[in-house]
Amino acid sequence: MKLSRMIFSALSGVLALLLLATPLQADEKVKSRMVYCDKGQDPAEVLTQELGPQRLEMTLVGICPGFSVTRDDVRIEGDDEYGCPATDSIVEGTIRFDGVQRTEVACLTVTGPGIGIQAGQAASVMVTDSSISGNAEAGVFANSGASISLNGSQVMNNGGAGIEIYTNTSADIDNSQITGNGTNGDAGDLYLFLHSTATGQGNTIGTAYLRLDSGVLLDGPSIGPVVCEDTESSALINGAVPAGCTGF
Numbered sequence: 001m002k003l004s005r006m007i008f009s010a011l012s013g014v015l016a017l018l019l020l021a022t023p024l025q026a027d028e029k030v031k032s033r034m035v036y037c038d039k040g041q042d043p044a045e046v047l048t049q050e051l052g053p054q055r056l057e058m059t060l061v062g063i064c065p066g067f068s069v070t071r072d073d074v075r076i077e078g079d080d081e082y083g084c085p086a087t088d089s090i091v092e093g094t095i096r097f098d099g100v101q102r103t104e105v106a107c108l109t110v111t112g113p114g115i116g117i118q119a120g121q122a123a124s125v126m127v128t129d130s131s132i133s134g135n136a137e138a139g140v141f142a143n144s145g146a147s148i149s150l151n152g153s154q155v156m157n158n159g160g161a162g163i164e165i166y167t168n169t170s171a172d173i174d175n176s177q178i179t180g181n182g183t184n185g186d187a188g189d190l191y192l193f194l195h196s197t198a199t200g201q202g203n204t205i206g207t208a209y210l211r212l213d214s215g216v217l218l219d220g221p222s223i224g225p226v227v228c229e230d231t232e233s234s235a236l237i238n239g240a241v242p243a244g245c246t247g248f
Contacts, residue, residue, distance in 0.1 A: 030055045038062025047071065055102075059089075066093020066112060072100050078107035084129035085109045085154075097123040097146075105130055112136070116158065119146040126151070133157050138164040139181060145169060150176045150200075161187035162206075165196045173200035173218070180206070192216065192233075210235060210245070 031054045035041045043060060044067040050056050055073040069076070078089025084107035092112040097103055099121035106127075110116040111134040119125045122145040129152045132139040138160035142148045148165065149172045155162040162181035165171055178189045188207035192198060192214035203220035210216065210233035216226065217236045226235045228245035235245040 030057055032057045032059070034059050034061065035064070036061050037064035043067045043076070047074070060091070060108065061089055063090045063092055066091060066095060066114075068096040068098070069100055069103055070098070073102045074100070075104040075106060076108065077105075078109070078130075080107045085131040094118055097125050099123055100125075104128065109133070110135070110139075115139075115141045115160070116155075117148075118142070119148055120144045122146060125149070127153050129153060131156070132162075135159065136184070138162070138187070139178075140164070140171075142169045142171070143167050148172070150174065152176060154178075155189075156180045157183070159184035161191040162189040163198070164191045164193075165198070166193045167195065169196045171196075171198040171200075173198060173203055173205070175202040176200075176204075178203065178205040182207070188227075190216070208235075 031050055033046050035043050035046055035058055037060060043064055046058060057075045059077050059079055061079050078086030080086060086107050090109045094115045095110060095117050097119040101124045104126040107129050109131045113136050115137045116132040116135040116139045119142040124147045126149040132155045135158045139155040139158040140148060140163045143166035145168045147170050151174045153176045155178045157180045162178040163171055164187060181189045188209050189205055190198060190208035192210045194212045196214045198216045201219040203218060204222045208216060208226045209229060211229045213232040215234040219238050223237050224242060226237060226242040226245060228235060234247060235242050236247055241247040
């Protein structure tokens with residue numbers, strides 16, 4: 001009987017330790033880092049240093065340079081203390097994603113001399129509550145099988161297309177405003193090329209151009225005009241097929 005009590009006591013102690021350890025282990029699955037660009041810190045250096053398996057959540061403060069994300073499970077966010085997109089969390093340059101998965105940009109303003117957000121090599125990127133505006137080239141550019149998701153964001157007044165997607169690439173756009181883009185040419189607000197698609201609802205989107213077997217299936221208060229530049233491309237806007245396009 002005494003031995004049984006000793007075994008029971010030992011097992012109870014192990015169980016207690018496991019229960020105590022569980023929250024700590026959960027916390028260790030995420031690394032949170034503040035990056036004060038206004039004090040000279042650089043997001044690229046943090047991304048290089050944080051190479052462990054945990055998800056990285058990086059909050060930017062100040063005006064930051066562009067950088068590349070080369071690892072999975074990364075969230076890059078602005079300081080949301082005063083609402084989103086944050087007015088004191090700005091990236092002046094391109095945020096580039098190549099071949100990475102489960103990545104997110106949230107509550108940021110992205111502006112600068114080139115492309116705002118660029119994704120390729122089957123990368124998966126979510127953009128939430130952000131402003132991608134005032135870039136000299138495309139606001140969002142994705143190609144080579146990438147997947148872009150926008151929710152509650154603004155892509156406005158960029159020199160190139162607002163969202164430009166190429167070559168078997170997809171965009172899911174919800175509750176976002178894509179207007180006033182293409183000021184440097186005729187790329188418009190949404191430009192799809194070569195087997196690319198865009199879907200979503202609740203949007204305000206200006207001119208959309210579709211080429212080479214591309215298609216859009218979109219709902220929202222204001223979308224279009226939609227220009228299908230070949231008979232292979234398809235469009236369905238608020239349940240109707242625009243003139244010159246084919247339906248699905």
